[in-house]
Amino acid sequence: MFEQHLAVLPVLLPLIAAPLVVLINKPRAAWLLSTLFVGACVYISFGLVSATMDGGALRYALGGWEPPWGIEMRVDSANAFVLLTVSVIATLVLLFAKESIASEVAHKQLPLFYSAYLLCLAGLSGILITGDAFNLFVFLEISSLATYTLVSLAADRRCLTAAFRYLVMGTIGATFILIGVGMLYMKTGTLNMLDLAERIQAVESHRTINTGLAFIMVGVSIKLALFPLHMWLPAAYSFAPSAVTAFLAGTATKVAIYVMLRFVFTIFGAGYVFEQMNMEIIVLVLALAGIFQCSFVATTQSNIKTLLAYSSVAQVGYIILGVSLVSLTGLTASLLHIFNHALMKAALFMAVGAVFYRMGSVQIIAFQGLGRRMPWTMSAFTIAGLSIIGVPLTVGFISKWYLVTAALEQGNWLVAFLVLVASLFAVVYIGKVIEAAYFKEPSEDADATKIKEVPVSMLIPMWLLVLANIYFGIDTSLTVSAATAGAEALLNGSSLVGGVQ
Amino acid sequence: MDSVLAASGLGILIVMAIALARAMVAPTVYDRILGVNMFGTKTVLFIATIGFIMGRPDFLDIAIVYALINFIGMVAVLRFFEYTSESN
Amino acid sequence: MTVLIDLILLAMLVITAFRIIYIKDLFSVVMLFGIYSFLCAALFVTLDAVDVAFTEASVGAGISTVLMLSTIAITGRKEKLSLHSHTFATLIVLLTGGALIYGTFDMPLFGLADNPVHEHVAPRYIETSPTEIGLPNMVTSVLASYRGFDTFGETVVVFAAAIGVFSLLGVRGKPTELLAQEQGLTQHKVLRVVAKISIPLIILFALYVQFHGDFGPGGGFQAGVIAAAAFILYALTFSLRKAVGVVSPRFVKYLAPVGVLLYASVGLVSMLNGANFLDYNVLAADPVDGQHYGIIIIELGVGITVFSVMLGIFYAFAGQVEKANVQ
Amino acid sequence: MSLIFEHFNHWVVVILMMIGLYIVITANNLVKKVVGLNIFQSAVFLMYITMGKVVGGTAPILAEGVTQYSNPLPHVLILTAIVVGVATTAVGLSLVLRIKSAYGTIEENEFQNKEDVI
């Protein structure tokens, strides 16, 4: 009975756990239940990755109606890989959140926090697995609504304006996607993704399809914070509770990137999007502009969470850069960087959350002299920081390596050179924090008694991520094979559009 | 007979347009509430007539919902209007 | 003739939207938005979208207007003039509008029977759904059975909104917390008598809509909203304290998850019977009966969730109005 | 003439979308931004519903002696979208209330430092 429902369980378990958590209404039991259910999701996503490793696809018709009429769940190696990332990050952040959230959110609101957390996870995994364009919009709304709630739970009053700005931009983005899907449905008469891909071939040159593509790309770019449309991200990430920022940085933008990949490669087909509509020039320029502008702004920030938020936007630029190279290695580099960046950024935000847990502030002054007082946290921060820069023996190096090789394969020297130059910015803004932590004396007002290491329950997930950072930096067989399988599923998904798997 | 129904549908539409004009250009707030209230009741009649014009008279549930929501909207406006006038 | 009616309704819609841009008094903006929702619903009726008109009227005009009014009761009525110029805004708007107009050139013409929309997937919903699912209302059969997972997602969206509002505004637990001195529309004696007469009618109508959804326009969402509207009317005319005494916020806060779980349980039962999630054919010996059971239960689940969420959100907002009014 | 007449609904959808977007961007008051968002979304609902209408067809509810029905699928999609729109409005308005109690104002030009501006 279990294998038959493997495809729908990652969405179903969090969806059922969320109401249960509200019914239980006791923080400890709520945390336990959520960890149990999210742990089961990780186990299932491992099963899904192994099931789809050979290029096959799991299909699950909901309600028993076969696909074009009913809604179907379709898991292939691409979304299984991203689902694995999302589930692993969700579990580790949940372990981290046990202590960290208790200090930032009112005791009475904790069950509501866990319920919103589970709803966000359910929405994200729903977006990943669904094979129906409109169902993707519904799950997008579930995860967005839950994210607005999570961001607005912090004590700092600026989180409210950040959540409101995120709500307005997010709703406009989701409505743009709805307009785009509506235009596709108007011309093809179906909503199932594979069916859509097949029927778009006939009407590809029509102007409505071009406009539909434009609206979907703009809507998704708002959601994944591509360069000009990223204004909502820095405020939302820097004023949200630290556990929420760690979760969002690791998953939300990654899922939106997956949505762009799915639309571009599976539904419209790479040939149409990149050759006929030559979209790759626009995306390439925006990605590079995003990398440089946000990395530069990151170096000027004094609030460490805003610094890392701008760094996240820059890293999203790297992923989109890989996509715009329109080659197998380019796509592999993007999928690889989705996984690697999730590991790096979640670890960094957890470290900053630990500092906030002890020091109560995330300004750079609070970091001074923490090298000796909070050795585990700051060493975790340093290793993850080195991984962002791309130092060998870390995952960051692997991602940059594949990105540069993909660019060089196409003889695109300029892009390869720019990618390496941008890493210098990373050296500056990470170096700023490490220098404050290890080579500066703590400022007088910070009373020495309070600063000591964070409880172990917060250190374990942090160090698990850091060790993963290092392990996957050395033994890259697992991640690269999964990423390549995903890239092939996407690429030949678009060329092999005729044969519906 | 359906031409008479269509004519009365159009007539109610014209009355709705006038009530809408009143709701938009209103000297006092009470006039605006009055315009909205009249617009609401006329929409109920319009929906009932449209049901008959389109030959599907079993859609009168929507006209009933209209009347309901119009009444509740009216009560809500009066109730919160007293609050807003006190609060600033 | 109906085309002329369409044109006038569309013209009124655009005029109302234009007027909303330039009005500075927020109270009038909300009133015009109420008219805008009513016009949208009337337009949907002329475009044969009967269930959608039902939902737009009850949810769009009913709940949104009441929530906006209670927000304005706290945040004041006058909108200040914004200083920065609007050239940037007009630029973006013209750009989007231009893209949309560019998109309409190849759009299939309005109302033709052989548009691609009516060819591929729709014929099955129209021809075979009355036999396969046995419901005259095709919209309910598509909503509940063919695309039942969409509706499950939608119920979870409503639940997520409830979580958001409860965590932001916090629903008052005990009725005693609410200040006793506040009275409803006390001096409006006539209104209170008429409300006392009409509230049972409204609740009766809500139940009719809930279970009539298979045959005519209606269903879980509309019924939930109309039932919540009845209690909102009670809270507005008689005091909030009395309404909280009738249906306490704690009960409403725990009822919402029960509705969602009721919906999910139907799916789980069909999973345990060996079929896929939300497959109602296995719920009973004869597949069509199974569809009937499945649809009635999930409509009930949707109705309970929407009723408790809408009422809970109203309590949260009305509680804030009371708190602000007392200071 | 037929181009304008046939596409009249699409022109209205485009105009409403532009009005809604304009209100969202230029509104100084947060409640008016939420109203603009609703108008923007209702334009999309109108687009879907006009897509499903068949001239000469009646509402998709079985009635004897009727052969031509309008398409029920856009109606189902829009039922979902309306409820999603109301859910977003409810969360947006509760955020506005919290902003009012935290900042004391919901006018965009009255927020002091830059990062608070919506």
Added chain:
Amino acid sequence: MSALDYLSAALLLLGFIFSLSGAIGLFRFPDFFTRIHASSVTDSSGAVCIILGLALQTNFDLVTVKLLFILFFLLLTGPTGSHALAKSARHGGLLTIPECQEKAKDGVS
């Protein structure tokens, strides 16, 4: 066109005339209280005529019952709404024209 159709056409026309007069009264009358009088009276009477006109079209089945329920509900809530609005306007300090003239005289003298 049977006698019934003529009757219902007459009723519909009458209802339209009532509504139109109310709408014109909405603009032409000098102050708020006369306007509310115009609109609420014609609301009810217009509704009665139009709904009865429509009821004659149906051959007395569930639709007629629904129509009569709408009529009952409109007659119940329409006047109440207008009454409550007038009371709240009065409570809100709106003055009728004669009262304004007196106030103007007291103010001047």
